[in-house]
Amino acid sequence: MNVNLARNVLKYSSILIPKPDVPFDQPDSSIRKVLICPLDWGIGHATRCIPVIQLFQDLGFSVIVAGSGRSIEFIKREHPKIRCIDFPGIEISYPRKNSLTLKFVTMTPRLLYNIFTEHRALKRIVRESGASLVISDNRYGCWHSDIPSVFITHQLNIQIPSVLKPFGGLLKRLNYFLIHRYTECWIPDFEPHRGLAGLLSHPKNLPANCHYIGILSRFERLVKKNMDQFPHSLDILVMLSGPEPQRTMLEEIVMKQLAKVELTSVVVRGITDSDENYTIEGKTHIFAHLETPKLYELLARASLVICRSGYSSIMDLVTTGKQAVLIPTPGQTEQEYLARYLMDKKIFFQCNSRTLTFFTP
Amino acid sequence: MQQQDFDLLYAIELSKNFHGMVIRNDEQELKERINNIATNYPLFGSAPE
Numbered sequence: 001m002n003v004n005l006a007r008n009v010l011k012y013s014s015i016l017i018p019k020p021d022v023p024f025d026q027p028d029s030s031i032r033k034v035l036i037c038p039l040d041w042g043i044g045h046a047t048r049c050i051p052v053i054q055l056f057q058d059l060g061f062s063v064i065v066a067g068s069g070r071s072i073e074f075i076k077r078e079h080p081k082i083r084c085i086d087f088p089g090i091e092i093s094y095p096r097k098n099s100l101t102l103k104f105v106t107m108t109p110r111l112l113y114n115i116f117t118e119h120r121a122l123k124r125i126v127r128e129s130g131a132s133l134v135i136s137d138n139r140y141g142c143w144h145s146d147i148p149s150v151f152i153t154h155q156l157n158i159q160i161p162s163v164l165k166p167f168g169g170l171l172k173r174l175n176y177f178l179i180h181r182y183t184e185c186w187i188p189d190f191e192p193h194r195g196l197a198g199l200l201s202h203p204k205n206l207p208a209n210c211h212y213i214g215i216l217s218r219f220e221r222l223v224k225k226n227m228d229q230f231p232h233s234l235d236i237l238v239m240l241s242g243p244e245p246q247r248t249m250l251e252e253i254v255m256k257q258l259a260k261v262e263l264t265s266v267v268v269r270g271i272t273d274s275d276e277n278y279t280i281e282g283k284t285h286i287f288a289h290l291e292t293p294k295l296y297e298l299l300a301r302a303s304l305v306i307c308r309s310g311y312s313s314i315m316d317l318v319t320t321g322k323q324a325v326l327i328p329t330p331g332q333t334e335q336e337y338l339a340r341y342l343m344d345k346k347i348f349f350q351c352n353s354r355t356l357t358f359f360t361p
Numbered sequence: 362m363q364q365q366d367f368d369l370l371y372a373i374e375l376s377k378n379f380h381g382m383v384i385r386n387d388e389q390e391l392k393e394r395i396n397n398i399a400t401n402y403p404l405f406g407s408a409p410e
Contacts, residue, residue: 214386
């Protein structure tokens with residue numbers, strides 16, 4: 001591994017010559033600019049872009065991030081010096097009751113139209129920013145015909161509600177058609193043994209421009225530095241995330257449960273529009289959000305993590321090596337699949353109806 | 362157990378049978394991909410007009 005590392009350092013030092021960063025009011029056309037566009041459905045796509053941003057910066061590129069909502073707010077907090085551009089995408093909310101199918105069907109025309117408008121807006125942003133490479137994290141309209149563009153996704157096989165299965169083939173063809181618009185597609189997973197995302201990232205026929213790049217976690221570099229420094233002094237860390245209103249609904253459920261038990265816990269609410277932090281009865285600490293180093297410290301101290309089964313959260317869990325209980329967002333077929341897949345592999349426990357049947361004596 | 366029926370103590374007890382896993386990414390694959398684009402696409406490095 002060290003030999004490979006040394007070989008690559010030598011190789012890249014000759015090809016990618018690092019250049020000093022310059023302020024944006026003094027543009028330097030010799031600096032290669034990378035435009036990174038994370039999807040804004042929760043902050044998961046933004047968090048997994050952090051290692052990509054860090055690597056591009058290490059290699060001497062200037063990074064620009066285009067996005068919206070919680071996603072771009074997260075990037076601004078984590079990397080205040082990075083230039084951020086407002087680039088709205090389609091907004092999505094999940095129904096309070098478990099009936100996502102109708103919503104999915106009614107949203108399809110809007111989703112397709114959004115790809116078209118997104119593509120047009122991207123061309124303008126590239127022209128104005130001078131970017132020479134586009135990295136799109138699951139934003140389907142962000143390819144460019146004049147410069148290389150990369151699509152990051154773990155969803156080659158998109159999971160859809162069972163009543164829509166007859167349309168699965170059509171959806172897959174559309175997905176592959178859009179992926180082929182990009183120079184390359186990077187899959188944040190490893191190839192052997194169906195990886196961490198199972199069938200989602202391991203279809204029977206992988207498009208020719210797809211490449212596995214390993215998992216992406218914002219905690220990777222922190223783990224390498226100091227994971228063993230922190231003793232387990234926290235019983236439970238709850239990391240809330242994902243779309244509303246389901247995020248709030250889970251928060252209410254978990255808070256009621258924590259009030260009944262004598263366990264030390266931290267709840268990270270996963271909201272960026274508040275800075276309110278407080279403690280309940282000296283044992284439950286509530287944070288609106290936490291920056292990566294502080295969240296990492298709490299992860300390291302926690303004996304057990306409770307979180308959604310979003311793929312970015314799962315990549316964070318395996319990077320930090322934590323035990324966890326996964327609670328999929330109801331009606332979110334991708335999260336339901338991941339939680340089921342990882343429980344079948346005996347990696348993480350998940351809460352759903354099948355669990356109860358399986359474990360009740 | 363659906364989300365609304367979540368029972369914390371029950372979940373803690375059952376989670377003891379699941380030990381997670383540890384994966385490290387040394388970023389080599391990602392560097393390979395960046396290198397591939399940098400070498401194969403000459404426009405990469407100069408902004409389009």
